[in-house]
Every structure is written in structure tokens, then in C-alpha cells.
Amino acid sequence: MTTSVTDTVRLDLGPRSYDILVGDGVLADAGPRIAAVTRGRAPIVVTDENVAPLHLPTLERTLRETGVEPTQAIVLPAGEKTKDFAHFERLMDAILERGIERSAVLLALGGGVIGDITGFAAASALRGIDFIQVPTTLLSQVDSSVGGKTGINSRHGKNLIGAFHQPKLVIADTATLDTLPRREVLAGYAEVVKYGLIRLPDFFAWLEQNGPRVVAGDSDARRYAVTASCRAKADIVGVDERESGDRALLNLGHTFGHALEAATGFGARLLHGEAVSIGMVLAFDLSVRLGLCPAADADRARAHLAGVGLPVRPTDVPGVEWDVDGLILSMAKDKKVKDGRITFVLVRGLGDAFTLRDVEPAQVRALLEDAVSGN
Numbered sequence: 425m426t427t428s429v430t431d432t433v434r435l436d437l438g439p440r441s442y443d444i445l446v447g448d449g450v451l452a453d454a455g456p457r458i459a460a461v462t463r464g465r466a467p468i469v470v471t472d473e474n475v476a477p478l479h480l481p482t483l484e485r486t487l488r489e490t491g492v493e494p495t496q497a498i499v500l501p502a503g504e505k506t507k508d509f510a511h512f513e514r515l516m517d518a519i520l521e522r523g524i525e526r527s528a529v530l531l532a533l534g535g536g537v538i539g540d541i542t543g544f545a546a547a548s549a550l551r552g553i554d555f556i557q558v559p560t561t562l563l564s565q566v567d568s569s570v571g572g573k574t575g576i577n578s579r580h581g582k583n584l585i586g587a588f589h590q591p592k593l594v595i596a597d598t599a600t601l602d603t604l605p606r607r608e609v610l611a612g613y614a615e616v617v618k619y620g621l622i623r624l625p626d627f628f629a630w631l632e633q634n635g636p637r638v639v640a641g642d643s644d645a646r647r648y649a650v651t652a653s654c655r656a657k658a659d660i661v662g663v664d665e666r667e668s669g670d671r672a673l674l675n676l677g678h679t680f681g682h683a684l685e686a687a688t689g690f691g692a693r694l695l696h697g698e699a700v701s702i703g704m705v706l707a708f709d710l711s712v713r714l715g716l717c718p719a720a721d722a723d724r725a726r727a728h729l730a731g732v733g734l735p736v737r738p739t740d741v742p743g744v745e746w747d748v749d750g751l752i753l754s755m756a757k758d759k760k761v762k763d764g765r766i767t768f769v770l771v772r773g774l775g776d777a778f779t780l781r782d783v784e785p786a787q788v789r790a791l792l793e794d795a796v797s798g799n
């Protein structure tokens with residue numbers, strides 16, 4: 425298969441720099457690029473039970489065409505619950521059973537769950553081996569495959585165990601999104617909107633016009649949205665790899681969102697992107713309450729997210745009794761907490777996010793109490 429257009433976004437990180445290839449059908453011809461990283465040997469492919477039957481054959485075909493005989497893939501169960509200690513141990517055993525050397529290369533074929541756990545396995549095996557990201561969800565193409573945050577959840581909270589470990593190459597084949605369920609497409613779309621909300625007001629305006637085309641799978645709109653998102657993330661990570669400054673903006677909606685995810689048990693009831701959608705609206709609402717952001721901007725953000733079909737309030741999640749004390753306890757475990765104070769990502773308006781530490785806890789409690797009671 426010949427690919428139509430392939431965009432290349434470069435993440436500049438000195439010796440850890442890498443390319444992000446974005447294109448409709450780009451995976452089918454990716455063998456030579458993968459072989460260049462693996463030095464002609466087979467990567468150890470990690471994928472999940474949903475993705476394996478759909479997209480593993482394309483990857484294996486291009487490897488064979490390049491003269492690389494694939495080894496048996498490691499197939500994990502699908503879903504957020506796989507990002508835990510038990511599955512991490514299972515994955516590490518499966519990797520180490522192969523008697524690997526430091527030249528071994530892992531390849532994550534799947535969504536953010538597979539990318540995060542495989543990246544952490546790569547960071548851990550023999551104290552660090554190379555890995556390649558082949559993201560197959562909208563969320564993983566626009567966000568999790570880029571930037572080197574890897575890790576797993578713990579019973580203490582979301583992503584609390586992990587490492588910064590950059591991939592050597594990212595291959596985002598937007599054609600793989602044709603098989604993605606609509607709910608997952610929408611969840612990924614929330615992270616696309618995030619880039620507009622934090623620093624790209626023109627991109628947000630483009631999404632207001634073209635978001636429905638992106639979600640419906642229009643090839644050009646989808647590729648544009650993925651490439652623009654990767655570029656936005658690469659620009660931020662390129663100047664702040666380990667989140668000592670502006671990278672925290674990529675956490676818009678996540679302090680609230682991760683607490684909502686923890687409260688629902690990291691399962692299918694609330695997907696990460698859905699939690700981020702609700703969390704971003706809460707961040708806008710908090711900014712309005714603090715007199716920092718015009719209410720009209722918060723309304724526009726909420727209207728766009730709701731308009732494509734994303735949840736925007738905790739009460740949009742069916743069958744959950746929210747406990748505000750529990751949410752606040754979870755938020756206190758956020759990785760941005762410093763000297764006991766939560767760092768909030770807030771906004772002055774659309775496309776103008778910033779961080780703030782001195783938010784009165786009573787304001788946050790009042791916001792959450794109103795939100796969980798539907799006010």
C-alpha cells in the first residue's frame with residue numbers, strides 16, 4: 425500500500441530527539457523505519473487483545489517485507505485495568521523470558537495503556553532499552569505516544585509509578601482509527617481540544633468548525649488534527665522535558681480528571697479522555713469563580729466539548745455516587761503538589777492557560793460540591 429501524505433514532526437531533545445510520522449496508511453510501509461531503530465532485528469511487540477487481530481498483521485507484513493522475521497507478540501488484556509502492577513510484572517517476565525540483551529527494542533502497538541506500560545517496561549528492563557510507539561487510538565496518537573511519560577497506576581492513584589523515557593520513533597497511522605469505537609474517538613478528541621484551550625486559540629476555533637469532521641474520521645481533518653496536536657506537544661516537551669515549567673500546562677483538567685478516574689476504579693465507566701473533558705470544564709469554571717476568566721470563554725469550551733458528545737459534568741457519568749472528600753484526597757496525591765499545595769492549571773481565557781498554587785481549598789470544595797450535585 426502506498427501512503428498518501430505523511431507529516432513528520434520532530435521532537436527536539438538533543439540526543440533523545442525523534443521523529444513522529446503521521447499519515448493515513450503510514451504503518452503499512454514503516455518496516456524500514458522500524459528496522460533502522462532495531463538495527464535489522466525483530467522488535468518485541470507488545471499489544472492488546474483488541475488491537476492484535478486488527479493491526480498486528482499490517483505491522484508483521486511490513487517487517488517481513490523489510491527482511492525482518494517478527495517474533496511472537498506479547499498480547500495483554502485491553503483497558504485501563506491493565507496499567508497495574510500485576511500486568512507490569514507479567515509483561516516484564518514475558519520480556520525477560522526472551523533472554524534479552526541491551527540491544528533489544530520494544531514496540532508498543534495500541535492505545536495509551538499499551539504505550540504507557542510498554543514504555544515503563546522499556547525504561548526498566550536492564551535499566552533501560554529502546555522502544556518505539558505505534559499508537560492506534562486518537563488519544564495515543566495526539567498525546568500519550570509523544571513526550572516520554574511512561575508508567576502505571578497504583579492503588580494510591582493514577583500514573584504514580586513510572587519514568588520519563590523517550591521513544592526512538594513514533595508512527596501514528598491515522599487509518600488505524602477507522603476501527604476505533606466512537607466513544608474512544610471522542611475520549612481522544614478531548615486531548616486534541618486541550619491543545620487549543622491551553623495555548624492555541626486559533627486551533628480551538630478551527631476545531632469549533634472542523635471537530636465533527638475529525639470525530640467522523642474525515643481523513644484530511646483527522647491528519648491535520650493529529651499533526652497539529654503532536655506539534656503542539658513537541659513544542660512544549662522540547663523546552664520542558666521533565667515538567668519543571670510549561671509542561672504542566674498539558675495537565676489542564678487532569679488534577680480533577682485523575683481524581684474522577686480513581687473514584688470510578690480506573691475502568692470503562694469513565695475513560696481517561698472523558699475525565700479530562702469534565703476536568704477541563706471544572707478548571708474553566710474554577711477560573712471563572714476566581715475572577716480570572718470570562719464566563720463566555722468557559723461557556724464556549726463547555727459547549728464545544730458537549731457538542732461533539734463528550735461528558736462535561738460529573739453528573740454526566742451514569743451510576744456514580746460522587747464523594748467530594750474522596751475526590752479532594754485523590755487530588756492531594758497529584759504529582760504537581762508542592763509543599764502540600766495543589767498546583768492548578770487554570771485559564772485566563774481560551775488558549776491562555778497558566779499554573780497557580782494559592783487556590784483556597786474552600787473554593788475547590790465549593791466547586792466540586794456544586795458540580796456533583798448538578799449545579
Ligand SMILES: NC(=O)c1ccc[n+]([C@@H]2O[C@H](COP(=O)([O-])OP(=O)(O)OC[C@H]3O[C@@H](n4cnc5c(N)ncnc54)[C@H](O)[C@@H]3O)[C@@H](O)[C@H]2O)c1
Binds near residue numbers: 474537538561562567
Ligand atoms: N503518557 C502520556 O503522556 C499520556 C497522555 C495521555 C493519556 N495517557 C494514558 O493513556 C491511557 C488512555 O489511552 P487510550 O485512550 O488510548 O486507551 P486504551 O489504550 O485503553 O485504548 C482504548 C481502547 O481502544 C482499543 N483500541 C486501541 N486501538 C484500537 C483500534 N485502532 N481499533 C479498535 N480498538 C482499538 C483498546 O483495546 C482499548 O479497548 C490512560 O491510561 C492515560 O492515563 C498517557
Ligand SMILES: O=C(O)C(=O)C[C@@H](O)[C@H](O)[C@H](O)COP(=O)(O)O
Binds near residue numbers: 582
Ligand atoms: O505529557 C504530559 O505532560 C501530560 O500531562 C499529558 C497528559 O494528557 C497525560 O494524561 C499524562 O499522563 C498526565 O500526566 P501525569 O504526570 O499527571 O500523570
Ligand SMILES: [Zn+2]
Binds near residue numbers: 615678696700
Ligand atoms: Zn491526559
